[in-house]
Amino acid sequence: MSDTLTLGRIPLDDYAELLGAGEIEELRALASPLRGRSIQMVNSTAVGGGVAEILTRLVPLAEELDLNIKWEVMGGGEDFFEVTKAFHNALHGAPYHASQRDFDIFLAYNKMNREKLPLDAEFMVIHDPQPAALIEARRPGANHWVWRCHIDLSHPNRTVWDFLEQFVSKYDGAMFSSPEFSRQLPIPQYLFYPAIDPLSEKNWELDREFIAQVLARYGIDPQRTILTQISRFDRLKDPVGVIRAYRIVKRYFDCQLVLAGGSASDDPEGAVVLKEVLREADGDPDIKVLELPAWAPLEVNALQRASTIVLQKSLREGFGLTVSEALWKKKPVVASAVGGIPIQIIHKHTGLLAHSVEGTAYQIRFLLSHPEIATRLGEHGHEHVKENFLITQKLKRYLTLLLTLARA
Amino acid sequence: MxxxxxxxxxxxxxxxxxxxxxxxxxxxxxxxxxxxxxxxxxxxxxxxxxxxxxxxxxxxxxxxxxxxxxxxxxxxxxxxxxxxxxxxxxxxxxxxxxxxxxxxxxxxxxxxxxxxxxxxxxxxxxSVEVTVPLGRNARTLDEFRDGIAHLSHSSFYFHFISSRLRVQLRTNDFSHWLADGLGLRTLADSVNHIDIYTNTLDSARSKLLRLIDRERRKT
Known part of the structure; x- marks a missing residue:
């Protein structure tokens, strides 16, 4: 049931061209005291979701630094994942009545995994709530344990959080994606941003011909202004609000709107939202509502690169890494000031923040009127991502954390 | 030299x-x-x-x-x-x-x-700070220039900006060593006058390297 994952090599030196040789030398210097020392990452899924996507790249890069790193995936039955999915939603603030049976299922699978997984590395990094109770396997003083929380705990369901907190408070530290997402805990809490990989399909450079092909495939005119929001069809991403903002902009500027998200065919709620979006679009030929396949990194990359302005008009957001993806491509971004977005968009420096449909429309019009400002915001945004939200920076943060734990 | x-x-x-x-x-x-x-x-x-x-x-x-x-x-x-x-x-x-x-x-x-x-x-x-030696050092201006040219942003920042708090002087590590180590006080002063608010770390580094190059040409 539990798995140790083996991943292909990703040469660290490939990043030197983008970041400079000094940055890679620095990673090697930071890793030097940790060479050969064991690190174990544990999460609950090998594929799908942001955590698996990051570990798939991060673990091979850590191996390049001669760290003895392993990635273990905990096992669980359908009943376990039903419970943890409900916990996940409840921790995000959704209404939920947890029963004793739910807690028993959670504890039983964690116990089973404690018996199967080695859990004896010098540094144990446990991701998200599912494996949080593995900490019970720790022998006093034997190794360092940290908990990485990828979800927003700012308004959690009290019962579920109280249950989890008893385990979390036994760790040596916890990492959150934003200060806003953290909790009052008796252990140190650290800021760990999610990251994008500049050499992944979603972010690597594309040739113009490929971008043109993608635009042609979806009937988008490359000669006219393109406003884009890439998001699943979810009310919290406010696609209807995006259309309303576009309509205000359209009174003053000729433009097209691209709303691209994963297919809603296997997501009942997504299908409902998609219908609402199509109703709001009302047959406007300049609104392109695209249902992309579940994994379409090259199309997303091309649409972002072809955009004049990228939007992220969410009503609520985790970190919102699509913002960093757009900034990396030097695109001006107009986004809502929610969740982790203000960390990425420093207002008037790396993009523009908005708080309403009208505000979003105003900021878009401002950028369309001042293309030189739009260009500068995009360039600063690119530098901001380079300094803070790349996978190499994430690796550096992990090295710093491990050195801090080792020296404590 | x-x-x-x-x-x-x-x-x-x-x-x-x-x-x-x-x-x-x-x-x-x-x-x-x-x-x-x-x-x-x-x-x-x-x-x-x-x-x-x-x-x-x-x-x-x-x-x-x-x-x-x-x-x-x-x-x-x-x-x-x-x-x-x-x-x-x-x-x-x-x-x-x-x-x-x-x-x-x-x-x-x-x-x-x-x-x-x-x-x-x-x-x-x-901020929780962790410092690590890069395993490189310089005794001459040439070696110093070469070292600075290859530094990461963090390392340059450490020596040029945050160093004030460490040395408790209104100077930076580079100027401090240029003056005390090599006796190049004028160069040290010029380096200390590079504006860290209106320069990026890269442009500050470029200015510093130009100042060093000018000094090397003198000798």
């Missing part, structure tokens, strides 16, 4: 951001936070943020000023906070004292703004 007795040792730094327990939703709460937060927190929001946002050379100075500007819309106070120049400080206590004075004075004069809710809260964080 002149060689220093004590070599310049290149070091790099990495910061972990620790989330504190304090936050502010008004200017009055910002003042309370400034009075009570740790030295590591003042460092994080002033010195360290200057390094991590070095690419912003127009109007970004420190996190306090940026929050006051974008979340409380008090441009005049933001300007007063932004003009505090970290080069004028060799201790966090002195910097904290000035930050508190500026915010307290503003809240006294504009008491109606002191309790107004900000758009987003300000979260006090701290």
């Amino acid at each position: 002149n060689a220093a007795e004590t070599p310049f040792e290149f070091v790099t730094v990495s910061y972990l951001t620790r989330i504190g327990n304090q936050s502010a939703g008004t200017l009055a709460e910002l003042l309370t936070g400034l009075e009570h937060c740790s030295d590591a927190s003042i460092f994080h929001h002033t010195f360290q943020t200057l390094g991590s946002h070095h690419f912003l050379t127009e109007g970004f100075s420190n996190d306090f000023a940026q929050w006051v500007l974008s979340d409380t819309n008090r441009n005049d106070l933001a300007e007063q906070l932004a003009v505090l120049d970290v080069r004028d400080y060799v201790s966090i206590a002195a910097l904290r004292s000035d930050l508190c004075r500026v915010v307290a004075d503003y809240c006294t004069v504009h008491s109606h703004f002191a309790g107004q809710s900000a758009l987003e809260r300000f979260y006090f964080c701290e």
Whole structure:
């Protein structure tokens, strides 16, 4: 049931061209005291979701630094994942009545995994709530344990959080994606941003011909202004609000709107939202509502690169890494000031923040009127991502954390 | 070529951001936070943020000023906070004292703004610093130049900006060694006059390298 994952090599030196040789030398210097020392990452899924996507790249890069790193995936039955999915939603603030049976299922699978997984590395990094109770396997003083929380705990369901907190408070530290997402805990809490990989399909450079092909495939005119929001069809991403903002902009500027998200065919709620979006679009030929396949990194990359302005008009957001993806491509971004977005968009420096449909429309019009400002915001945004939200920076943060734990 | 007795040792730094327990939703709460937060927190929001946002050379100075500007819309106070120049400080206590004075004075004069809710809260964080030697050092100006040309941003920041607090002098590691190690006081002074607010780390490094090249041509 539990798995140790083996991943292909990703040469660290490939990043030197983008970041400079000094940055890679620095990673090697930071890793030097940790060479050969064991690190174990544990999460609950090998594929799908942001955590698996990051570990798939991060673990091979850590191996390049001669760290003895392993990635273990905990096992669980359908009943376990039903419970943890409900916990996940409840921790995000959704209404939920947890029963004793739910807690028993959670504890039983964690116990089973404690018996199967080695859990004896010098540094144990446990991701998200599912494996949080593995900490019970720790022998006093034997190794360092940290908990990485990828979800927003700012308004959690009290019962579920109280249950989890008893385990979390036994760790040596916890990492959150934003200060806003953290909790009052008796252990140190650290800021760990999610990251994008500049050499992944979603972010690597594309040739113009490929971008043109993608635009042609979806009937988008490359000669006219393109406003884009890439998001699943979810009310919290406010696609209807995006259309309303576009309509205000359209009174003053000729433009097209691209709303691209994963297919809603296997997501009942997504299908409902998609219908609402199509109703709001009302047959406007300049609104392109695209249902992309579940994994379409090259199309997303091309649409972002072809955009004049990228939007992220969410009503609520985790970190919102699509913002960093757009900034990396030097695109001006107009986004809502929610969740982790203000960390990425420093207002008037790396993009523009908005708080309403009208505000979003105003900021878009401002950028369309001042293309030189739009260009500068995009360039600063690119530098901001380079300094803070790349996978190499994430690796550096992990090295710093491990050195801090080792020296404590 | 002149060689220093004590070599310049290149070091790099990495910061972990620790989330504190304090936050502010008004200017009055910002003042309370400034009075009570740790030295590591003042460092994080002033010195360290200057390094991590070095690419912003127009109007970004420190996190306090940026929050006051974008979340409380008090441009005049933001300007007063932004003009505090970290080069004028060799201790966090002195910097904290000035930050508190500026915010307290503003809240006294504009008491109606002191309790107004900000758009987003300000979260006090701290920097946890880890330094590691890069295993390279320099005894001559040529070796020094070569070392600087290959430094990462963090390492350059460590030697050029945050060093003031370490050496407790109104200078930086590079100038300190150029003057004391190689006796090049004029060059050291010129290096110390490179503006860290209107330059990115890359452009500051380019200026520094040009100054060194000019000195090498003299010899």
